[in-house]
Amino acid sequence: MKIEIPTPDDWHVHLRDDAMLDAVVGYTARRFRYAMVMPNLAAPITSSTDAAAYRDRIVAAAPADAPDFRPVMTLYCSPLVDLDDLRRGVAEGVVKAVKYYPAGATTNSEAGGASMSDFLDLFETLAELDVRLLVHAESTDxxxxIFDREAAFIERELIPVSDRLPELGITLEHVSTRAGVAFVDERSQAAATVTPHHLAQERSDLLADGMRPDLYCKPVINSADDRDALIAAATSGRADFFLGTDSAPHPTTAKYGPKAKAGVFNAAYGLEVVAEVFHQAGALENLAAFTSTNGASVYDVEASTNSVTLERTEIDADVATTFTTKAGDEVVLFGADVATRWRVTND
Ligand SMILES: [Zn+2]
Known part of the structure; x- marks a missing residue:
């Protein structure tokens, strides 16, 4: 079993900063071309100057053997965003999108919004500039x-804003439920990223046989029925679902304790995990649409002319299961069990 696809893009990734950035950026840079970099650093990225400086740090930290790597930057939707600065950042090609976080929903989201309706001016500006709004759709009520929070957010927050601004492009990030898929089904303005872990796991995997902190993320991995809806949408080839890994590293010291931090580090093997899901669904012919062409078309760029080859083998290879940063933090790699069966080569 062997398949060649255009070099994939990752339309949702957390690269962090400092020693963690140094440790993780190579995984993304060697595997993906575009990387839509999330702005939720400890001090959120709210200006084009911040975004440009962060992009420079990412490029400086990236390995030299990843010439295709193109980080694109997002601003954090907050009252601190200045609309003139946003226009400038977009015109200069520094800002690709704006990310809305409900305050308190996930890692470093304290600066987020209490309600989307507080940001209508900003959203109108995005619509006018033809820049997409990326949404973490999860109620904090x-x-x-917890398993109903995506649906509740869509109903209470996202649908009213979408109805009011039908020309606003919306990416529902890390869609995790059948309700999320239905939202995208019903609206031409909407698209969705899907993560490897939401495609490959359901909540019994998280909770039934010993609670697994490495699978804990936000929005939380939901029911088997929800996962089946995600698989059906992602593997269908339809143009409005595409890969965003939501790769989000946390040290084991923050994962294995009385309160696990939310996030799955899957930049290393997310592509293998997705390929396995498509293989199991008998839909490998639609893999390239999901990983490499749909997202590019939503973000108005050409798909890569370079390619990678994925080969499923019958021999279990040895693969790394963790890495350690220069600061001494250990991070677990999601998908190592699947990666043993796939060989990925850049052509
Ligand atoms: Zn994320």
Whole structure:
């Protein structure tokens, strides 16, 4: 079993900063071309100057043997974003998108919004500039069950804004439920990224046989029925679903404790995990659409003219299961069990 696809893009990734950036950027840079870099650093990226400086740090940290790598930057939707600066950042090619986080929903989201309706001016500007709004769709209402929070956010926050601004391009990030898929189904303005872990796992994997902190992420991995809806959408070849790994490294010291941090580090083997899902679904002919061409077309760039070859083997290869940063932090690599069966080569 062997398949060649255009070099994939990762339309949602957390590269962090400092020693963690140094340790993770090579995994993304050697595997992917475009990388849509999330702005939720400890001090969120809210200006084009911040974004340009962060891009420079990423490029400086990237390995020399990854010439195709193109980090593209996002601003963090907050009252600190100045609309003139946003226009300038877009015109200069520094800012590719803006990311909305509900305050408190996930890692470093404290600066996020209480409600999307507080940012209509900013969203109107995005629509006018033809720049997409990336949305972490998860209610933070403590009265809502954790597994119902994506659906609740879509109903209460996302649908009203989408109705009000039908010309605003919206990417529903890391879609995790059937309700999320339905939102994209119903609206031509919407598309969605899907992560390797939401495609490959369901909540019983997370909770049934010993709680697994390495699978804990936000939005939380949901039911088998939800996962099946994601697989159906992703493997169908349809143009509005594409890969965003949401690769998000946390040290084991933050993962294995009384309160695990949310995030899965899958930059290393996410492509293998996705290939295995498509293989199991009998849909490898649609893999390139999901990993390499749909997202490019949504973000108005050409698909890569370079390619990678994925080969499924019957021999289990030895693969790394962790890495350690220069600061001494150990991070677990998601998908190592699947990566033993796939060989990926850049052509
Ligand atoms: Zn994310």
């Amino acid at each position: 403590p009265a809502i069950d």
